[in-house]
Amino acid sequence: MKAKQELSIKEIWEQFHKTRDDCSRNLLMEHYRDIVRYSAERLHSKLPDKVELDDLISAGIFGLMDAIDAYDPSRGVKFETYCSPRIKGSILDELRSMDWVPRLVRARAHQLSKATHSLETDFGRKPTDEEIAEELKLGMEEFKRLQRDANAASQVSLNTKYTDGDKDIREIDIIKDEKSENPVVEAQKRDLKNLLTKGLTRAERLIIVLYYYEEMTMKEIGATLDLSESRVSQMHSSIIARLKAQMNTRKKEFAVE
Numbered sequence: 001m002k003a004k005q006e007l008s009i010k011e012i013w014e015q016f017h018k019t020r021d022d023c024s025r026n027l028l029m030e031h032y033r034d035i036v037r038y039s040a041e042r043l044h045s046k047l048p049d050k051v052e053l054d055d056l057i058s059a060g061i062f063g064l065m066d067a068i069d070a071y072d073p074s075r076g077v078k079f080e081t082y083c084s085p086r087i088k089g090s091i092l093d094e095l096r097s098m099d100w101v102p103r104l105v106r107a108r109a110h111q112l113s114k115a116t117h118s119l120e121t122d123f124g125r126k127p128t129d130e131e132i133a134e135e136l137k138l139g140m141e142e143f144k145r146l147q148r149d150a151n152a153a154s155q156v157s158l159n160t161k162y163t164d165g166d167k168d169i170r171e172i173d174i175i176k177d178e179k180s181e182n183p184v185v186e187a188q189k190r191d192l193k194n195l196l197t198k199g200l201t202r203a204e205r206l207i208i209v210l211y212y213y214e215e216m217t218m219k220e221i222g223a224t225l226d227l228s229e230s231r232v233s234q235m236h237s238s239i240i241a242r243l244k245a246q247m248n249t250r251k252k253e254f255a256v257e
Helices: 009-019 022-031 033-044 053-070 079-097 100-123 129-136 140-153 183-198 202-213 218-225 229-254
Strands: 161-164 167-170
Touching: 009 022, 022 033, 022 053, 033 053, 033 079, 053 079, 079 202, 079 218, 100 129, 100 140, 129 140, 202 218, 202 229, 218 229
Parallel strands: none
Antiparallel strands: 161 167
16 A cells, blocks of 8 residues: 555556556545545535535545546546546536525525615615615626526515505515516426426436536537537437427426416
């Protein structure tokens, strides 16, 4: 073991590709662990406090392990370049499977609601978007994004009371905002999305996530999943065709009256 620790990283790779032994794999994982931590910390900075950094690192370790096992140096791609998307994809996949992303949206909705009600109390009126953005110390572009997240996730009791001058009014008494999204339609959209993606394999979900959410190219996704660019494109087309077919067969279930 001591002799192996004194080997260069190149020699460790050579040893691993010859033997595939656990000792060499562990040395490689220890050597590249900082890449996992870096990726996890970047994502963790955008998540609510309830999400543990160690959980993200653990998910990233599985991505690193997969990358080590699948890496082919003959392709001419540096391992650091090859493994980073796989690590990030593994963390994102775990986040979605554990329903942490919706929790982030709910946390942001609570943040917006708290600031709005605080300003309403101070001003005695509904604050403007600019005033709320200033209270949250956000630029208008970021504030609009926060609003969109909050509108998609906010749930308010119809018996919630607000003070309007001398009167207490309930949420149910407030006139409907015609500009707001129909909550039934939004709920149906979320249910439909969850239904259609539920049957995808891990690789298929990663293709969808990396292409549409992370805006990676087919070539980059191919390097991440150890597939050719044409194969990724073929799988993407197949996934979309299947999702469309599923949606067509179930569209009556989601029809809005």
